[in-house]
Amino acid sequence: xxxxxxxxxxxxxxxxxxxxxxxxxxxxxxxxxxxxxxxxxxxxxxxxxxxxxxxxxxxxxxxxxxxxxxxxxxxxxxxxxxxxxxxxxxxxxxxxxxxxxxxxxxxxxxxxxxxxxxxxxxxxxxxxxxxxxxxxxxxxxxxxxxxxxxxxxxxxxxxxxxxxxxxxxxxxxxxxxxxxxxxxxxxxxxxxxxxxxxxxxxxxxxxxxxxxxxxxxxxxxxxxxxxxxxxxxxxxxxxxxxxxxxxxxxxxxxxxxxxxxxxxxxxxxxxxxxxxxxxxxxxxxxxxxxxxxxxxxxxxxxxxxxxxxxxxxxxxxxxxxxxxxxxxxxxxxxxxxxxxxxxxxxxxxxxxxxxxxxxxxxxxxxxxx
Amino acid sequence: xxxxxxxxxxxxxxxxxxxxxxxxxxxxxxxxxxxxxxxxxxxxxxxxxxxxxxxxxxxxxxxxxxxxxxxxxxxxxxxxxxxxxxxxxxxxxxxxxxxxxxxxxxxxxxxxxxxxxxxxxxxxxxxxxxxxxxxxxxxxxxxxxxxxxxxxxxxxxxxxxxxxxxxxxxxxxxxxxxxxxxxxxxxxxxxxxxxxxxxxxxxxxxxxxxxxxxxxxxxxxxxxxxxxxxxxxxxxxxxxxxxxxxxxxxxxxxxxxxxxxxxxxxxxxxxxxxxxxxxxxxxxxxxxxxxxxxxxxxxxxxxxxxxxxxxxxxxxxxxxxxxxxxxxxxxxxxxxxxxxxxxxxxxxxxxxxxxxxxxxxxxxxxxxx
Numbered sequence: 019x020x021x022x023x024x025x026x027x028x029x030x031x032x033x034x035x036x037x038x039x040x041x042x043x044x045x046x047x048x049x050x051x052x053x054x055x056x057x058x059x060x061x062x063x064x065x066x067x068x069x070x071x072x073x074x075x076x077x078x079x080x081x082x083x084x085x086x087x088x089x090x091x092x093x094x095x096x097x098x099x100x101x102x103x104x105x106x107x108x109x110x111x112x113x114x115x116x117x118x119x120x121x122x123x124x125x126x127x128x129x130x131x132x133x134x135x136x137x138x139x140x141x142x143x144x145x146x147x148x149x150x151x152x153x154x155x156x157x158x159x160x161x162x163x164x165x166x167x168x169x170x171x172x173x174x175x176x177x178x179x180x181x182x183x184x185x186x187x188x189x190x191x192x193x194x195x196x197x198x199x200x201x202x203x204x205x206x207x208x209x210x211x212x213x214x215x216x217x218x219x220x221x222x223x224x225x226x227x228x229x230x231x232x233x234x235x236x237x238x239x240x241x242x243x244x245x246x247x248x249x250x251x252x253x254x255x256x257x258x259x260x261x262x263x264x265x266x267x268x269x270x271x272x273x274x275x276x277x278x279x280x281x282x283x284x285x286x287x288x289x290x291x292x293x294x295x296x297x298x299x300x301x302x303x304x305x306x307x308x309x310x311x312x313x314x315x316x317x318x319x320x321x322x323x324x325x326x327x328x329x330x331x332x333x334x335x336x337x338x339x340x341x342x343x344x345x346x347x348x349x350x351x352x353x354x355x356x357x358x359x360x361x362x363x364x365x366x367x368x369x370x371x372x373x374x375x376x377x378x379x380x381x382x383x384x385x386x387x
Numbered sequence: 388x389x390x391x392x393x394x395x396x397x398x399x400x401x402x403x404x405x406x407x408x409x410x411x412x413x414x415x416x417x418x419x420x421x422x423x424x425x426x427x428x429x430x431x432x433x434x435x436x437x438x439x440x441x442x443x444x445x446x447x448x449x450x451x452x453x454x455x456x457x458x459x460x461x462x463x464x465x466x467x468x469x470x471x472x473x474x475x476x477x478x479x480x481x482x483x484x485x486x487x488x489x490x491x492x493x494x495x496x497x498x499x500x501x502x503x504x505x506x507x508x509x510x511x512x513x514x515x516x517x518x519x520x521x522x523x524x525x526x527x528x529x530x531x532x533x534x535x536x537x538x539x540x541x542x543x544x545x546x547x548x549x550x551x552x553x554x555x556x557x558x559x560x561x562x563x564x565x566x567x568x569x570x571x572x573x574x575x576x577x578x579x580x581x582x583x584x585x586x587x588x589x590x591x592x593x594x595x596x597x598x599x600x601x602x603x604x605x606x607x608x609x610x611x612x613x614x615x616x617x618x619x620x621x622x623x624x625x626x627x628x629x630x631x632x633x634x635x636x637x638x639x640x641x642x643x644x645x646x647x648x649x650x651x652x653x654x655x656x657x658x659x660x661x662x663x664x665x666x667x668x669x670x671x672x673x674x675x676x677x678x679x680x681x682x683x684x685x686x687x688x689x690x691x692x693x694x695x696x697x698x699x700x701x702x703x704x705x706x707x708x709x710x711x712x713x714x715x716x717x718x719x720x721x722x723x724x725x726x727x728x729x730x731x732x733x734x735x736x737x738x739x740x741x742x743x744x745x746x747x748x749x750x751x752x753x754x755x756x
Contacts, residue, residue, distance in 0.1 A: 337710060341709065
């Protein structure tokens, strides 16, 4: 059952997973054995497999999406394009929190609860640091052992795509594939440091922040601004002796959120306690999500937000391409650092030097350099 | 004394000011009388005037900066470039708050206190809506009557430059001119709605949020995220019967800020009460700013932040130019709206259509279209 979820064709994935399985060699052998099979899958095979809910083919399609090879990318885009019209029918839930907040445990208990209710749950991760840090989240699948072996769950570590934009794009595309494969709950896990939670927030319907009771210390890792993005804050590890302290923390957060301006959605962010250990309050997470979805579907904000997210991808992709093209140009390579020095030396205004660089850049494009 | 501060050459400025003076006709006559004099000023005249602290010439140089005429812009840039090396020697203080929070009154009392201590205080505004709304801030100078007539103060309404980027740029350039003219405190006032406070924040050393005691209502106007940008929150109108309620509000904000992650500067945002009416607590504002400046100059964050702000102008200007160029291209004009429709209809992925538009755009540039 376990290896159904593992992407056998992805050496990287196999490598990561091998940490948690008995015999890593057999996984690598599987990889070799299956290498040939991969070439046989056509775009039709992928699309049919995904739409029929075949998790092995879904996993292989994701590997295709994650690949940076041109021919894989080309094929992946065709698969995505054909899955698009079947996507969108899930609740997309973002979960963030510093390392140690208990994200994996909460997701495992929540995921098991949802599959028991008949849901199909996909768990993805955004962690641009996964390459460097060795994967702080979801890298080791043993952290969600029960959910990993659940036939109605699908767990996938963060694509190790280098750039933040790359990880974001691939994760968004993976969401489409998962939805087309019939997963009606997509959980995007992210670690509350760096910029990954801003990205996660930009692709989900509901954003949950997991906190611990003694916020003073734990918040050191959380970025400013995250609290204001949260649709709910759950104080995790509220169990045994910690219960009282967690309730107090919840009450503090509730008061703090009260001072915040209202959210764009009109939703009042909720604060509650939970425990992945005792399983108390985990149902509150889902009930809150459902309440939010019901309210925002009624007001139309739910759909409006998704449209905004989609259109934002267009403009952000365009802007990113424009920037990449400029910063990789000879003009930028030759003159940008000097320009910065001149600005810091107060020799020239940043506006003027920006205009000069831009003029030179467009001149060079015209001349087909 | 009063007309020293008014920019007599700017019909717009004169018009706005005329609301507050006894005889608007005389101002307009001044404008006509001085119209000829304007053409006589050379770049040297401007620079010498500014560096010698001549407020009339400073005001006229600002009008030059605000002008959208090519020849004015050209001259303005030369003036700015020559003032650059004399700029930077001020404390730049941003003040935001919803309309009604009492920004103008606080700035007036604070400004008078500072000029009495020997400081030279420039008050600028960022209000991109000033054109449409008729100027919600600083538009009517009578709101700072005492400060307006202070020879060591200089008050200037928001440039009505249309776009947010335009207002930001002009305000940054005006800061340079004011500093070169010897103003050692520059206050940038902005209204806590829209995006203007993000811009204000990006050009100041210290950011103060003015609040009122019954936050529940007043916060309706404030954008999310502003609280987290504040280096201090002052609960204004803490006077008479309101004192107790204001102290309670301050205590609530203090608790809330305690839950926030630490700031990048390492500074712990302060919360206190003040009253422009009773003048209590206004000195606390300045003492807090001084404490912040001392701390961050010691750690180096003060200079690092200014450098970051300067370099950010370079990249933001470049990015803005790149975007403008694309969105004004034929490719964008002809195909962007269709692309959006296709995305919202789930016909195509935003990433793919973005890439197609970009490819077409660069192709058209090569062909010199």
